[in-house]
Every structure is written in C-alpha cells, then in structure tokens.
Amino acid sequence: MSKPKFALYWAASCGGCEIAFLDIREKLLDFDAAAELVFCPCVMDAKYKDVEGMADGEIDVTLFNGGIRNEENLHIAKLLRQKSKVLVAFGSCAYEGCIPGLANLTTKEEILDYVYRQSPSVAAGNQVLPQTRTETPTGPLTLPALFEVLRPLDQVVDVDYRMPGCPPVADQIWAVAEAALTGKLPAKGSVVGVNPKTVCDECKRKKEEKKIKAFHRPHLVDPRDIDPVKCLLEQGIICNGPAVRAGCGALCPQVNLGCRGCYGPAEGVQDLGAKLAGSIASIIDSDDPAEIDRIVGEILDPVGTFYRFGLAGSLVGRRLK
Amino acid sequence: MKTITIDPITRLEGHGKISIVLDDAGNVADAYVQIPELRGFEKFCVGRPVEEMPRITTRICGVCPEAHMMASAKTCDAVYHVDLPRTARMLRELLYVIFYVTDHATHFYALGGPDFVMGPDAPAAERNILGVIHKVGLEIGRKVIGMRGACHELIKMMAGRSVHPIGALPGGMSKGMTKEERDLVLKTGKEAVEFGKFSIGIFNQIVLANKQYVDLILSDSFTHHTYNMGLVDEKNLVNFYDGEVRVTGPDGREHAKFKPADYLEYLVEHVEPWTYLKFPVLRKIGWKGLVDGPASGIYKATPLSRLNVSDGMATPLANEEHDRMYQTLGGKPVHQTLATHWARLVELLYAAERWVELASEPEITGPQYRVVPDKTPDEGVGVVEAPRGTLYHHYKTDERGIVREANLIVGTTNNNGAINLSVKKAAMAFIKDGQVNDGLLNIVEMAFRAYDPCFGCATHAWPGQGPFHIRVFDRGGRLVHDLRR
Numbered sequence: 099m100s101k102p103k104f105a106l107y108w109a110a111s112c113g114g115c116e117i118a119f120l121d122i123r124e125k126l127l128d129f130d131a132a133a134e135l136v137f138c139p140c141v142m143d144a145k146y147k148d149v150e151g152m153a154d155g156e157i158d159v160t161l162f163n164g165g166i167r168n169e170e171n172l173h174i175a176k177l178l179r180q181k182s183k184v185l186v187a188f189g190s191c192a193y194e195g196c197i198p199g200l201a202n203l204t205t206k207e208e209i210l211d212y213v214y215r216q217s218p219s220v221a222a223g224n225q226v227l228p229q230t231r232t233e234t235p236t237g238p239l240t241l242p243a244l245f246e247v248l249r250p251l252d253q254v255v256d257v258d259y260r261m262p263g264c265p266p267v268a269d270q271i272w273a274v275a276e277a278a279l280t281g282k283l284p285a286k287g288s289v290v291g292v293n294p295k296t297v298c299d300e301c302k303r304k305k306e307e308k309k310i311k312a313f314h315r316p317h318l319v320d321p322r323d324i325d326p327v328k329c330l331l332e333q334g335i336i337c338n339g340p341a342v343r344a345g346c347g348a349l350c351p352q353v354n355l356g357c358r359g360c361y362g363p364a365e366g367v368q369d370l371g372a373k374l375a376g377s378i379a380s381i382i383d384s385d386d387p388a389e390i391d392r393i394v395g396e397i398l399d400p401v402g403t404f405y406r407f408g409l410a411g412s413l414v415g416r417r418l419k
Numbered sequence: 420m421k422t423i424t425i426d427p428i429t430r431l432e433g434h435g436k437i438s439i440v441l442d443d444a445g446n447v448a449d450a451y452v453q454i455p456e457l458r459g460f461e462k463f464c465v466g467r468p469v470e471e472m473p474r475i476t477t478r479i480c481g482v483c484p485e486a487h488m489m490a491s492a493k494t495c496d497a498v499y500h501v502d503l504p505r506t507a508r509m510l511r512e513l514l515y516v517i518f519y520v521t522d523h524a525t526h527f528y529a530l531g532g533p534d535f536v537m538g539p540d541a542p543a544a545e546r547n548i549l550g551v552i553h554k555v556g557l558e559i560g561r562k563v564i565g566m567r568g569a570c571h572e573l574i575k576m577m578a579g580r581s582v583h584p585i586g587a588l589p590g591g592m593s594k595g596m597t598k599e600e601r602d603l604v605l606k607t608g609k610e611a612v613e614f615g616k617f618s619i620g621i622f623n624q625i626v627l628a629n630k631q632y633v634d635l636i637l638s639d640s641f642t643h644h645t646y647n648m649g650l651v652d653e654k655n656l657v658n659f660y661d662g663e664v665r666v667t668g669p670d671g672r673e674h675a676k677f678k679p680a681d682y683l684e685y686l687v688e689h690v691e692p693w694t695y696l697k698f699p700v701l702r703k704i705g706w707k708g709l710v711d712g713p714a715s716g717i718y719k720a721t722p723l724s725r726l727n728v729s730d731g732m733a734t735p736l737a738n739e740e741h742d743r744m745y746q747t748l749g750g751k752p753v754h755q756t757l758a759t760h761w762a763r764l765v766e767l768l769y770a771a772e773r774w775v776e777l778a779s780e781p782e783i784t785g786p787q788y789r790v791v792p793d794k795t796p797d798e799g800v801g802v803v804e805a806p807r808g809t810l811y812h813h814y815k816t817d818e819r820g821i822v823r824e825a826n827l828i829v830g831t832t833n834n835n836g837a838i839n840l841s842v843k844k845a846a847m848a849f850i851k852d853g854q855v856n857d858g859l860l861n862i863v864e865m866a867f868r869a870y871d872p873c874f875g876c877a878t879h880a881w882p883g884q885g886p887f888h889i890r891v892f893d894r895g896g897r898l899v900h901d902l903r904r
Contacts, residue, residue: 108433110458111481112479112481112484113433113480113481114478114484114583116481120529121568121571123564123568124565130552139428140429140430141430141530142429142430142544142546142547143546143861144543145425145426145429146426146427167459170434198459198460200463201458201460203466208462209461209462213457213697218813219683219686219699219826219828220697221687221689221690221706224689226691227690228690228693228694228695234449234693235449239693241694244456244457264478264583268581315468317470322786349575350580354594355474355579355585398468398819398821399467406475
C-alpha cells in the first residue's frame with residue numbers, strides 16, 4: 099500500500115510553522131517512514147506545476163500555513179483545496195490572521211506608500227511602485243496583486259480543521275500528524291492540536307484574587323520586584339491567559355512575560371479582543387471613575403495587545419472606515 | 420522569445436520565482452529573481468509600545484526570529500539610551516550564537532547541502548533533507564536532528580519559546596540564568612564545537628574532495644566582484660551581535676566603516692517595478708543597474724562577506740579554518756558565491772566556540788540580567804548580523820515609547836541585487852541552445868541558494884494605524900469602559 103501523502107505549504111507566512119514541523123525532531127524519521135511529503139517549498143523541490151499535475155484529492159493531508167495576502171496565495175489555496183482530501187488551517191496565520199493580520203489596521207495604499215516612498219532609506223523622490231505587469235525589452239514580467247486586507251484561510255476556501263499556535267508547538271504537531279496517519283482525526287470542523295480550557299489552566303503560576311490598582315509595562319518593573327511564582331496579571335502585568343486556548347503549555351509566563359494569545363480564543367469565546375478587554379477591565383480594583391480612567395489608560399495599546407493574533411479573523415476583521 | 424519560469428523557487432525561506440527569457444536561438448537573454456509578496460509589517464508597528472517590538476518583529480521570520488528579536492531589543496536599548504550590564508549583554512550574545520549553530524546547520528543539511536550531497540542533478544524528489552539522511556545514514560541524521568533540537572531547547576529555556584522566542588526587553592533579558600542552566604548550556608556548547616568540526620569534516624569529504632564541485636565553486640559562472648558588508652568588533656574580527664558595519668570593495672580595501680546609527684548616510688534603497696523587494700546599494704556609489712564591479716553600489720552581506728570584510732575570527736579553531744579557506748581559495752576577498760557554504764561552516768564553528776566562551780564566564784549567572792531604563796525614549800537604530808546578512812531596525816517613538824515610525828533593512832534584502840546577478844550569470848552559463856532540464860534549472864537555483872535567502876524576512880514591510888475603539892458594556896448594557904487608541 100502506498101504511503102499517505104502530505105503537503106506543507108506557506109502563504110503569507112514567516113516560515114516558523116515549517117521550523118516548528120522540523121522541531122518534531124527524531125519523529126521526522128517516523129514521519130518519513132509512515133508518510134510521503136509531496137509538496138513543501140521550504141525543504142523540497144516540488145514546484146507548482148507538480149501540484150497542478152496531481153489528481154483531485156490526491157494529497158491526503160495538507161497543512162496550510164500563512165494568510166491570504168495576494169493573488170498567488172489565493173490561487174494556491176484553491177489549488178491545494180482541490181488536490182487535498184483534508185485541508186488544515188495550520189498555525190495562527192491560516193487560522194485567524196496572526197500578527198500579519200494587524201496590517202488590516204491600515205490600507206494597501208498606505209503600506210505601498212510607506213515602503214516604496216516615505217521610508218527614510220528609499221531614494222528620495224522615488225515614484226516607482228511594484229506593478230502587476232512590467233514591460234521589459236525582452237518581454238513582460240508579472241507579479242501577483244496584493245489584496246486590500248489579509249484573510250484567514252477559511253474566508254477563501256472550505257477548511258476541514260483549524261490548528262492554532264504561532265507556531266503550533268511540536269508535541270501538538272506530532273499528535274495531529276499521528277492522528278491523521280492513523281485515521282483518528284476528530285469530526286470535521288474541529289479545532290485540533292489544543293488542550294481543554296485556557297492558558298491560565300496550564301500556567302504554573304499561583305492564582306489568587308485578581309484585584310489591581312495599576313498596569314505595569316514589563317521593562318519598567320525592576321526584575322527584583324517580579325514575583326516568580328505569582329500570577330503576572332495579579333502583579334499588574336498584562337497577560338491574555340484568561341481567555342486564550344490552552345495548548346502551548348503556558349510558555350510565555352514562565353519567562354516573566356504575559357501571554358499574547360497566539361493559541362486564539364478559548365472554547366466558547368467568540369471575540370477574543372472583546373472578551374479580554376472585558377475581563378481585564380473587570381479586575382480593576384476601584385469604584386472611582388477618575389481612577390478607573392487612569393488605570394485603563396495604562397493599557398497603552400488595547401488593539402495591538404488583545405487582537406495581536408486574531409484581528410483578521412475577528413468579528414471586526416479590519417479597520418472601520 | 421520564450422520565458423521559462425521556476426515557480427516557486429525552493430529550499431529557501433519565503434517566496435520567489437525565477438523568470439528566464441530565452442532568445443530565438445534558445446540562449447539566455449535575461450533572467451530575474453522576482454519576489455511576489457509583501458506582508459506589510461513596516462507600518463502596523465506604528466502605535467505599538469516599543470517593548471513589544473522584539474516579540475512582534477519575530478513574526479517577520481520564523482527561521483531567524485532570534486535575529487529580529489535581538490535587532491529589535493538593541494533598537495529598544497538605543498531608543499531608551501540604556502547601557503546593558505555585562506551579564507545582560509552576554510546572555511543576549513549567548514542566546515544569539517546558540518541560534519547561529521542551529522540556523523547554519525539547517526541551511527547546510529536541509530537547504531543548501533542536498534545539492535552537494537545528492538548532486539545538483541539528482542532526481543528532484545531526492546534533493547532534500549530526507550534524501551540526505553537516506554544517503555549519509557540514519558546515525559548522521561540523528562546527530563543533526565539532535566544538535567538542532569538541543570539548540571532549540573536552550574533557546575526555549577533562556578527566552579521562553581523555541582520558535583519566536585520572547586525574552587529580550589529594553590535593558591536586557593526577562594530572565595537570568597541559574598548555575599544548573601549554565602552547566603547544561605556549557606555541556607551542550609562543547610558538543611556544538613564537536614558538531615562544528617564534524618560538519619566541516621563532512622564538507623571536506625563531500626565537497627572539497629570532489630573535483631567537479633571544486634571546479635563549480637571556482638568557476639566564473641558563480642563569481643561576482645561586488646562590495647561586501649559585515650559587522651566587526653574593535654579588532655575587525657567577525658561579530659554577529661555587536662560592533663561597527665564594515666564595507667570593503669571588490670579589491671578588498673575598506674570602503675566604509677560606520678556606526679549602526681549612521682546607516683542612512685551609507686545605504687539607499689532603489690525600487691524596480693517587477694519585484695516587491697527593494698534593492699539597497701551603497702549611497703556614495705549609487706544604483707547603476709544590475710551590474711557588478713567597483714563602479715556599482717551593489718554589495719553582498721553573507722557569511723562569505725562577513726569573512727571578507729574581517730581580519731579573521733575571534734576564536735582559535737574557527738580562525739584556523741578561516742585561514743585554510745582563504746589559503747585554498749587564493750586570499751581575500753573571495754568572490755565565488757558558492758564558497759559561501761564553506762564560510763557558513765566556519766561561522767558555525769565560531770558560534771560554537773563563542774558559545775563555550777560565554778557560558779564559561781562566571782558573570783553569566785549574575786543577577787544583573789536586566790536594568791530598568793530611566794531616560795526618555797525617542798529614536799534608535801539596532802543592528803545585528805542575521806545569518807543571511809546585516810539586519811537594521813530603526814524606530815522613532817513618542818515620549819511614552821509608542822512607536823511612531825519603523826524602518827527595516829533585513830538580511831536578504833541587502834543581497835537582492837547580488838542574487839539577481841548570480842542567477843542571471845548561472846542561467847547564461849548553463850542554459851544554451853534551448854537545452855533545459857530539471858538538473859540545469861536546479862544549478863541555476865543553486866546560485867541563489869548559496870545566499871540562504873529569506874524572502875519571508877525580506878517582504879516584511881509594516882503599515883499602520885487607524886482609529887480603533889473598544890467599548891465594553893456590562894450585562895445591563897451600560898458602557899463600562901471606553902478604550903481608544
């Protein structure tokens with residue numbers, strides 16, 4: 099019997115999902131024994147034409163990372179959907195947009211204008227912008243057009259499973275790969291590679307009553323004043339743990355920094371940013387409106403903090419005109 | 420006219436395609452490496468608190484997040500005018516050289532190496548890390564996987580996560596190192612030195628002992644006479660974490676040596692309409708088109724460039740290997756692009772030796788792993804050597820430390836001009852009379868692969884900020900909080 103075929107593709111991504119996949123380490127050899135990787139531009143030489151030449155559904159499982167930022171991303175998303183039996187939105191970008199989704203706070207025109215005209219290192223007075231078609235003496239050259247916004251994978255094609263994480267941690271990747279290889283994937287539509295409950299439930303720090311009088315920026319707190327075992331939020335250091343899905347092992351708080359939510363909303367949380375804004379506001383220990391204003395004002399960047407990973411996939415999704 | 424495209428180019432970081440235009444006789448008239456994407460980072464960091472930048476800019480690249488974290492943290496230090504205590508500085512450099520070992524190993528064994536181990540024209544399905552493991556044996560495969568894994572474990576221990584680490588803050592690191600942790604780091608560092616020697620042994624055996632490969636490395640088809648760039652310490656020795664930027668000419672003489680904060684006086688970026696990736700050139704010479712030589716501002720910033728601009732390596736074994744490389748290849752500067760693979764292994768050995776040096780310093784476990792900045796933040800530039808070239812971060816903030824402008828020139832972007840030159844020259848040399856096949860096209864790809872490019876990094880570019888507004892209501896529908904940016 100032939101081995102099941104896997105693909106690992108990146109759209110508008112950073113390559114971290116590929117490195118996380120390599121991080122399954124010696125399990126790579128088990129994977130190699132049990133499956134055939136047929137397309138993965140990061141580490142092997144199959145080209146788009148090779149995928150185009152495959153039969154529909156020929157790939158058993160595609161782990162698709164990266165968001166949909168341009169025409170090429172969209173084209174390959176559709177192609178891989180057609181060629182794959184199971185399509186997994188793999189990692190935060192494909193699942194909910196991730197940090198590149200923060201670009202939805204701006205417009206394509208503003209991006210192009212800054213990068214190619216306003217940036218202090220660009221030649222003064224430059225007016226040239228990249229074009230979808232450029233005529234040269236030896237013929238035309240083409241580029242894919244950028245879209246106005248970045249979209250998660252499920253906004254452009256049907257997705258079978260979603261796997262959060264920036265990137266997904268290696269143990270979870272292997273667990274999902276093993277489930278796929280042994281036919282033990284859960285019902286279509288499930289979020290996979292996660293644990294029940296929230297990051298707080300996985301976090302080793304001690305939680306007591308959450309009542310705070312001030313929020314502190316981590317670099318402005320003297321390291322000697324950070325309690326190594328007490329909940330960071332209870333020390334006034336913003337942590338998204340209460341509403342974020344478990345699965346990473348609560349890594350960030352272990353080095354004295356708050357969770358930023360790369361595992362996305364916990365089960366039952368519809369909009370992570372709104373949920374976090376509410377839960378963080380609720381721990382402020384004051385009834386005095388002026389004091390509340392001051393404390394809330396210490397959260398310098400609520401959007402960039404609470405929607406760090408989920409803006410593109412959130413109810414709002416982009417900047418409102 | 421007929422155009423051949425290689426799409427996507429593979430065994431690299433990020434997206435790219437090669438378009439090769441053939442004339443009516445089937446010879447190469449032109450060739451381009453086109454970068455098809457832009458994610459738009461450069462503006463959306465505007466509005467973010469600057470201390471978050473080291474954990475936001477990592478997402479430019481998941482292969483070298485440590486490079487962005489470090490460049491960003493150094494930029495934060497500069498923004499806050501804060502000097503690091505010795506322990507903090509050493510912890511950062513230690514983490515960084517551990518990262519270099521895993522990153523250079525990834526390139527040698529998984530990205531660039533398969534061309535040599537399997538052969539440039541081996542079947543496409545075998546030219547990859549799994550092919551390499553099948554050929555060289557499981558034992559070596561496990562050794563490579565084990566070394567990479569050990570590095571990632573240490574990065575996780577020091578900075579929270581193995582991919583997209585987070586530990587660097589303005590003023591130092593978020594966590595210090597215990598003596599037990601140091602013992603593990605030191606033990607693994609000694610293994611890394613052995614791994615570095617072992618990897619050079621493999622290179623000797625597979626590449627240098629094969630006359631066909633040596634001829635390929637030395638051939639004019641993979642040679643370009645450009646300027647070179649890299650960070651050097653006060654003795655002009657290679658340093659990845661800190662120092663001044665040195666640029667030398669095609670003849671090896673110093674063209675410039677500057678402090679990171681002065682980068683805009685020395686560099687300028689040119690824009691072409693057929694690619695999203697900009698072309699940085701030396702400002703004093705300028706953009707003269709895709710040509711090499713002393714009259715063109717195109718430069719390279721690669722492992723080979725770092726060695727070319729330096730007077731050597733700061734550790735003994737790596738310096739011996741550095742000397743052997745230049746003796747073999749005819750002295751500095753070396754312009755043969757494929758020699759970059761060798762230079763990368765010299766650097767891997769240096770990183771491992773430096774790792775042991777730093778882990779042996781008693782102060783590495785000191786309590787001063789971070790200081791709280793006490794000056795008003797405003798503007799700063801931070802530079803490190805990313806494995807793929809000199810990495811510049813530059814932020815301006817308001818008086819609270821909220822980012823108002825961010826500009827970046829990343830490792831691979833430096834090499835955009837040179838990569839285009841290399842691919843065109845290789846295409847012209849190997850594609851003749853309309854004869855094209857997979858093996859020949861892969862040899863053309865080898866021209867870019869030597870640079871270990873990261874087009875994920877190169878297509879960062881971040882935009883901005885709009886009015887955003889969260890209103891929080893209680894269960895009764897009353898407005899409780901009104902958060903605006």
